[in-house]
Amino acid sequence: MKTDLYKPLPKQEKFFTKDKKSISFFEDAFFRFKKNKIALFGLVTLLSIILLAIIGPFLTPYSYFDIHLPEKNLLPSLKYWFGTDELGRDIFTRVWWGARISLTIGIAAALIDLLIGILWGTVSALIGGFIDEAMMRICDILHSLPYLLMVILLMVVLGPGMITIIIAIAIIGWINMARIIRGQMLQIKEMDFITAAKALGASHTRIIFRHLIPNTFGTIIVTLTLTIPSAIFTEAFLSFLGLGVQAPIASWGVMVSDSLGALRYYPHRLFFPALMITLTMLSFNLIGDGLRDAFDPKLRNK
Numbered sequence: 001m002k003t004d005l006y007k008p009l010p011k012q013e014k015f016f017t018k019d020k021k022s023i024s025f026f027e028d029a030f031f032r033f034k035k036n037k038i039a040l041f042g043l044v045t046l047l048s049i050i051l052l053a054i055i056g057p058f059l060t061p062y063s064y065f066d067i068h069l070p071e072k073n074l075l076p077s078l079k080y081w082f083g084t085d086e087l088g089r090d091i092f093t094r095v096w097w098g099a100r101i102s103l104t105i106g107i108a109a110a111l112i113d114l115l116i117g118i119l120w121g122t123v124s125a126l127i128g129g130f131i132d133e134a135m136m137r138i139c140d141i142l143h144s145l146p147y148l149l150m151v152i153l154l155m156v157v158l159g160p161g162m163i164t165i166i167i168a169i170a171i172i173g174w175i176n177m178a179r180i181i182r183g184q185m186l187q188i189k190e191m192d193f194i195t196a197a198k199a200l201g202a203s204h205t206r207i208i209f210r211h212l213i214p215n216t217f218g219t220i221i222v223t224l225t226l227t228i229p230s231a232i233f234t235e236a237f238l239s240f241l242g243l244g245v246q247a248p249i250a251s252w253g254v255m256v257s258d259s260l261g262a263l264r265y266y267p268h269r270l271f272f273p274a275l276m277i278t279l280t281m282l283s284f285n286l287i288g289d290g291l292r293d294a295f296d297p298k299l300r301n302k
Contacts, residue, residue, distance in 0.1 A: 029218065029294040039290020046283035049276065053103060056096030064089065064097040065248040073266050083268045085258065094250040095272050101251040103280070105162055106232035109169035113231075114224050116170070117177025122208050124178070125185030136182075139175045147172060151243055160246050165238060169231050180223050184216045218295030225288035229281040236277055252277050 033039060057064065060081070068088030076083045082091035124135040151168045158164045188194065189212065197207055213220075232252075238244040239253025252273040259269035 029291075033290050033294040036290040036293065039286055039293075042283040042286025042290065045279055046287065049099060049280055049283070050103065053096050053099035056099070057093050060090055060093050062090035062093050064094045064250050066090070073262070073269075075266075076268055082272045083266075085255075085269055086262065091255075091269065091272055094255060095252075095276055098250045098252045098255055098273060099276060099280075101162065101245060101249060102232050102235055102253070102277075105165055105169070105235045105251075106228050109166045109173060109231040109235075110224055110228040112166065112170040113174040113177050113227055114220065116174040117223075118181055118213065118220065120174065121178040121181030122185055122212055125182045126189060126204060126208060126212065132182075136179075139178060142172055143175050145172070148241075148243075151238060155243055160243065162245055165235055165244055168238070169234050173227065173231060173234075177223055177227065180219060181216060184219050185212055188212055188215050218291070222288055222292045222295060225284050225291060229284040232277070232280060232284075 066089060068084070070088065071080075071084055072086055072088040074080055074084040074088075080090055080092065082095060085091055085094070120135065120139075124132045150171060154164050154168050158167070194207065194211060197211055202210070235244060235251065236253030236256065239251050240257040242257065244253055245251050255273035256270060256277070259266070259273070263270050
C-alpha cells in the first residue's frame, strides 16, 4: 500500500471544536423562561405591584383610615392620585395597603396548601394500596363540603380576620395540589432509581425528600404560581360578601364591595382595586404558563 496516498491535513483551529459547557435542568429552564417575553412581562408586572405594596403607602401623606368628609368622592387629581372614597379617604393609599393584605393572605394560604399537598400526595403515592385509597377518599369528602358554609362556621367560631380567611382557604385549597403531586409521584416511584434506592435500604423519608420531591420540583413551582392567584381571588370574593377582613382594614375585596353601590356615579372607586386584582391574577397566570413551558422536558431542545 502506498503511504503517499494518505497525507494528514494541516492542523487548523477551525477543525477543533470545544465541548459545550453542560448546564443543569434548572439552568436550562431559567434560560428558556428568560426567552418567554409574555412570562417576563408578567414577572415585571408582579414585581412592580409588590414594590408598590411596600413603598406605595409612604408616597402620600395620607393614612388608609384618615377620614376627610369635605373631600369625599373626589376624582383622581394631583392631590389624590386615585381619587377619594365616600369618607374622603385616599384611594391610592388604600389600594396599596389592600395589596399588602391581599398578597399576604394569598401567599400564606398558597404556602400552607403547598406544604399539606406535597406531604399528603407524596405519602399517598409512595405507600399505595388501602392507604392511598383512603387518603384520596378523604380528599373527595372534603372537596364535596359546601365551601361558603365552612367559611361561615369558621367566622362564627374564630371571628372574622386574616387568620380565619387563611384557614378557610387552606382547608380545601390543598386538595388540588395533593392530587397533582400524587399523579407525578405515581409515575416517578416506578422508575429504576427509586427501585435501586429501595434495594439499598433507603427509608421512606429519604426516598420522599431525597428523590421524589426534588424530581417534582418543577410541577410544584408551577402549581404554586397558579394557586396564589386563586387564593387572592377567593379572599377578594369573601371580603366582597362581607366574610373577609373588617373595617378599617382595607383589602381589594373590601374596596370593591364598598364601591359597588357608587359604580354609576363614581366608577373610579371600583376601577383601581379591580384593576389591581386583574393585573395580579394575570401576572401569576402568565408566570405559571412560562414556568410550565420552561420545565417541560418535551420542549427542552426547542
